[in-house]
Amino acid sequence: MARRLPPLASLKAFEAAARLGSVTRAAEELGRTHGAVSRQVRALQDFAGIALFEKAGTGLRLNASGEALLPVVTQALDQLEAGWQRVLDDARAPSVHVACSATFAMRWLVPHLAGFYRRHPDMHVRLSMTSAREIRHQGADLIVAWDRATYPERDQARSIRVADVAFGPVCAPDYRVAIKGRRLTCATRILHEYTSRAWSLWQAHAGLAVANTAELSFPHTHLCIEAAVAGLGVALVERRMVRDDIAQGRLVAPAGFVAFADGLAIVPASERLETPAAKAFTAWIADELADGP
Missing domain, CATH: 3.40.190.10 (Periplasmic binding protein-like II)
Incomplete structure (x- = not known):
């Protein structure tokens, strides 16, 4: 049965306008004209048969229906973007998306990453550098973390300790x-x-x-x-x-x-923990951390 969904372009326009509170700023972000984004938002409301925004001065404000729709659209677009990027990465080379704190990335991981590529020249590591609060919202496959108290019990149970x-x-x-x-x-x-x-x-x-x-x-x-x-x-x-x-x-x-x-661990953030690239990264980082002081 055919999916009854609005056009992707209208969902992207809605999400950007809602997040930024302005059609003008949404148009700048999307690289479209103000009129084009406005038409996409209007088309989405026509498709739904309900209003999603109300006027707020010179800008826009979500009404109750828009507030309910925004997290659904945001999550769907995030998952679509992450899945699309994963397909592209895997087509180019086996890949793994790793999230960690910005400090760990800058002060340890990136300076040591050449060692991974020497061992696995055919694989690709995609990094997300983020704060501890945001670290689970990047579409990552693996998370490098020492403080795992806030992670779901299932992820904690599947985590792999890699270093003291x-x-x-x-x-x-x-x-x-x-x-x-x-x-x-x-x-x-x-x-x-x-x-x-x-x-x-x-x-x-x-x-x-x-x-x-x-x-x-x-x-x-x-x-x-x-x-x-x-x-x-x-x-x-x-x-x-x-x-x-x-x-x-x-x-x-x-x-x-x-x-x-508890030490430092690799926490699975997707179902790709057993992919060759994920297993290779996990083994490499354990070896590399063990060699350090």
Whole structure:
């Protein structure tokens, strides 16, 4: 039976206009004229037989029907885009889409990726660099993560541990930190906005309590590290992420590093965990991480 669906172009126009709150901005993003996008939105409403928008000043605002439709269209377009890209990637070469934090990508994965291509020159790795909050919305096959508490139980059960991780507080060499008894004292503690439980885990594993008078928070570990380098406070980071900074004297680790029991893992984000490219990447990253400090 034929599918009774509106044209894809009208759904794309609706999603862009709804997300951006403007037909003009949607037209700029889609590379179409204002009139063309407006006609596509109108055609979608005609097809549905209901209004999806209402006027809001000089822009548009979704009505109740539009609010209900938007997440359905967004999810469908995301899945279509991810599937389309996967088909193209696989046609060019066996591929795997890997998502990880921007900091891990910049400070470890990309600098080591040449080793994967030397071992597997016929395979392709597609990367998504994203924050911990957004990491599950990129259409990835595999996610590299140490903090897996928020993932579905099924994904946690299927995750593959690939390396130990060790976290420690770091700061600029001249930043004042005191460790007396079982207490680390500093003026400002730097937090990651989406993995703030790392400090609680570190205190439990290290047997040290942290006493601070102020806090700063950032959405990426890279920003936390740079804030520590700038002398803004003490950040908690995985040792691989700051190995070079410590070696070059930009940072010190006054309490050393302690291992977190769960370690770093590959978490499946699709049903492609058993593809040759996914298995090759998982085996390679385990070997590469094992060779590091």
